Amino acid sequence: MAQIKPSGDFRDKISTVDEKGKRVWVFAKKPFGQWFNKRKIVSYSLLLFLFAAPFITLDGEPLLMFNIIERKFIIFGKIFWPQDFYIFAIASLTFLVFIVLFTLVFGRIFCGWMCPQTIFMEFVFRRIEYWIEGDWTHQKRLERQPWNAEKIRKKTLKHVIFFVIAFLVANIFLSYIIGYKEVLKIITDNPLNHLGGLVAIIVFSFLFYGVFAFMREQVCTTICPYGRLQGVLLDQDSMVITYDYVRGENRSSFRKNEDRAVEGKGDCIDCHQCVNVCPTGIDIRNGTQLECVNCTACIDECDHIMESINKPKGLIRYASDASIKTGIAFKFSKKAKAYSVVLLLLVGLLTSLIVTRKDFYIAISRSGGSSLYHMMDDNKIGNLYTLEIQNKTNKEFPLEFKIIDGNGDLKIISTSRTLDKQGTFESSFIITMNEADVERLKTNFEVGVFTDGKLIDKTDVTFIGPSL
16 A cells, blocks of 8 residues: 655644744645635635624624623623523533534534634735735745835735734724724724723734734644644544545656556646645645644645546545545544534533523522521511622513512512612512511521512522520
8 A cells, every 4th residue: 555755854843944943934825626615605704793793782782792801791692690600611611522523523624614813814814915915926026025116015015904904803802892882982082081992902903913914824833722632632533634645646747648557656746736725834745734724725726736637636635544544434433423422412401501591690698797587576586688689681670579488578678679781689688477487496488589570580598586
């Protein structure tokens, strides 16, 4: 069986750093093809959603907002507060298993198709670069030439546009944190009134500009831990973008009218176009590497070459190492099936928690003081409690309090009876019982919270009486 021809010490260093540790700038060839067209549809759809979501509202609230400052999160119009942290814990665990499962089965498909870094780099910033500086050969020539009028004009125009886009992206991302209305205030109001927000926008703008203008693929190969994580998760049954070395080796240059099978040559004509088009500068023919983000550019480029020499497409394709070796079609491994079961269970648990989540948080505690109970007039015993109700919804509710189960009277000590939207109602109340009805040290009551005669929530309280 033919084997992969390793190109030296490619496993010992990343492709974008030379032997002296100096950055090797990647000039990627402009991709095209059916896979690239599919990625365009996905990427621009996600970009549209990203830029539109902060301005879409449900019941007066943003579709998505992650206000870390106020510890308020809105997901599809539903408001989550710190009391709902357990849901986020389950959601984070589910997302982790989801990432592990997809990496195990499909490699870094998330990086190539859904990661914001890849989408912005390949479908926004690099497209602008192609428009201004031309394809990769023109970019190389421009980089080598001295600083003349053409180079200054093109470089200046590119970086100005880059920063404008980075500034726009920073505002959008900040809108997910504090809401677009607050961002508009920061932009239109006196900057001195919003110094914190202004500084945040400037910092975010320069951060995004630096990432997409200078860091680029270094984020994927050096900063992001996901690339290194895949080395632990992938196995020979994982479906990744790979080179069919069984069919491609031994590789050699193309010669017209040559019978490559008779000459003992594989289908790979060693044209290096898969390397030229790679945004991280690797040679996919060396095998799976941490720099590969599964962007499919090499598939399209190789398919184009195969068509031009009348060879079947798919020399580079989505496949597993096991399927390349054996020729058997891809199938789920036992490990992947086990992860799938765990994932389904977690998704079911998360769904049930979200569906059954209450819109109100009620906390009742015994009022501080030296007395557990108070002897009152008319031979009655009273217990004093503090009450806190948090409204997780975007509606206002008139409140009424009743004892649902228990022989006692409840009196709220507050002039207000209104629970504001997304607000908190705090008060105290007293429960009284006739001394003759107190038959034990502790008596349990069920207190209900009503609005317009409808029970919205209830909780248990304990009434303390004198020792018998």
